[in-house]
Amino acid sequence: MDTYEMIINGKNVGNNLEKIHVTNPANNEPIAEVPYGGKNEAVSAADAAYQSWTDWSERSAYERSELIRKWYELINENKEDIALSMTLEQGKPLKEARGEIDYANGFISWYAEEAKRVYGEIIPASTTSKRIFVQKQAVGVVAVITPWNFPAAMITRKVAPALAAGCTVVIKPAEQTPITAIKLVKLAKEAGIPDGVINVIVGDAKEIGETWNADTRIRKLTFTGSTPVGKLLMKGAANNVKRVSLELGGHAPVIILGDCDIDKAVNGVIQAKFRNAGQTCVCANRIYVDETIQEEFTAKLIEKVRELKVDQGVNESTDIGPLIDRVAIDKVDSHVKDAVEKGATIEVGGNRIEGLFYEPTILSNVSDDMICMKEETFGPILPISPFKDVDEAITRANDSDFGLASYVFTENITKGIKIIDKLEYGIVGLNDGLPSTPQAPFGGYKQSGLGREGGHHGMDEYLEVKYISLGL
Ligand code: NAP
Secondary structure: OEEOOEEEOOEEEOOOOOEEEEEEOOOOEEEEEEEOEOHHHHHHHHHHHHHHHHHHHHOOHHHHHHHHHHHHHHHHHOHHHHHHHHHHHHOOOHHHHHHHHHHHHHHHHHHHHHHHHOOOEEEOOOOOOEEEEEEEEEOOEEEEEOOOOOOOHHHHHHHHHHHHHOOEEEEEOOOOOHHHHHHHHHHHHHOOOOOOOEEEOOEOHHHHHHHHHHOOOEEEEEEEOOHHHHHHHHHHHHOOOOEEEEEOOOOEEEEEOOOOOHHHHHHHHHHHHHHHHHOOOOOEEEEEEEOOOHHHHHHHHHHHHHHOOEOOOOOOOOOEOOOOOHHHHHHHHHHHHHHHHOOOEEEEOOOEEOOOEEOOEEEEOOOOOOHHHOOOOOOOEEEEEEEOOHHHHHHHHHOOOEEOEEEEEOOOHHHHHHHHHHOOOOEEEEOOOOOOOOOOOEOOEEOOEEOOEOHHHHHHOOEEEEEEEEEO
16 A cells, blocks of 8 residues: 655655555545644644745746746646545546546646736826835735545645745645645655745644644635535634635526527536536535426436436446545435425436435426535535426525525526626526636635635636835
8 A cells, every 4th residue: 555645845754653554435445544644743843844935935936937837837737646545535437537636737827827926006196295115015925725525626726826926835624535645745856846835734634624724824714515514614713814715515506598509518518517417516416497498408308317327437438437435325315305395396317326326316396495505515416396486496595504506507698697696605606517727716695605716807817906105
């Protein structure tokens, strides 16, 4: 079995610590072991990141850009290896793991360029005897805490802009998927990114989070994960008025109008729902379809869902891999059971498969009191509910504490834009089931988070604004 170590200040560390197994969710077999740390490692990582910050932030943007670009190239060269590790530790189909590496690396490539475009401003003063300048500077050391569902992209989406801005980072990946993270950080070292600029540790999440939150040298915390943990970290960050970015849970509605291109809508829904076995924060979680096309839409969707192949992610033909763990599969099953008890019909699927697999499932005759219509399921089930009037669909779509992604399918763009104006969501896919991309701002309204990742908005999260008043 392979052993991986943490990386602090460019050194492999943790050999002396207790080890935990990383397990393949497809067959429950251990695939590697990693050391399990806590407060000591959190402090050492913060020391290294703080000590390397001045040097890194004082390098020219061009130099940082070149090193980040080199990192991108090495990840490309090692794509197959990292993708396989990702599939083994996380479960997603290999073709999706490759796709995630491309997506993750897209952030590195984009921010390598953006490093050179951190512009300031000159603002007209109210008197001729003054000049007003605005410049942007790196926030400082950034703590990065990430979930298991996108083991590479959730890291690069934060680390690439942080590095481009001149920040240094300490990373704690999810306990279930540390290998991808460690491999990425190893390649950063190989690319020539100086020791201490990127550090990665594995261990007790609560202890590490509290240690980093209490450390005033860490100026920002960026977190992707569940809303309850996000709230906890935000409270901890408040003690030192640490800057926070939060990418939290979702509960994405899909509104399908009677004038849509039904095939396009079906394909969009398949993309938005079943990628990563339904374990994405932007997953279509509930469908509202115009009652005039409900039958045809549902029939076509069922046909496509029947074609999805559930199997181990390492098989090239797999569409849906295992869920991450027993808790996840129990949650999916409980959502289906609750819906059926309250009168839902299972159109397809609805069963566990041995191990951590679950059949892709479509539910009809659903009502808004069912758990699956109120909470993020994070699994391959999709409830479909008809509507008569589009305003009713918008009200139901907005009736949630979450506001991350939403989807609208219509061939009438004017209608589509009017619906978008009313949706309380940070992301809208209009005739698009896959809106995420490195150059666009990703993030949510309401309890889905704070801040944006991607694009120039994502860069601002790692920059302080300094205003200089010059008296002449
Ligand atoms: P999670 O339980 O909140 O875990 C996320 C990370 O936080 C993991 O690294 C975890 O470490 C760590 N953590 C757990 N408790 C902590 C604590 N008390 N203090 C500090 N860190 C702590 O979330 P998850 O189940 O892994 O991820 C699924 C959630 O993430 C879903 O709600 C999904 O919607 C959301 N998500 C959001 C986005 C977005 O962009 N908005 C993207 C992806 C996922 P351990 O693994 O060691 O427990």
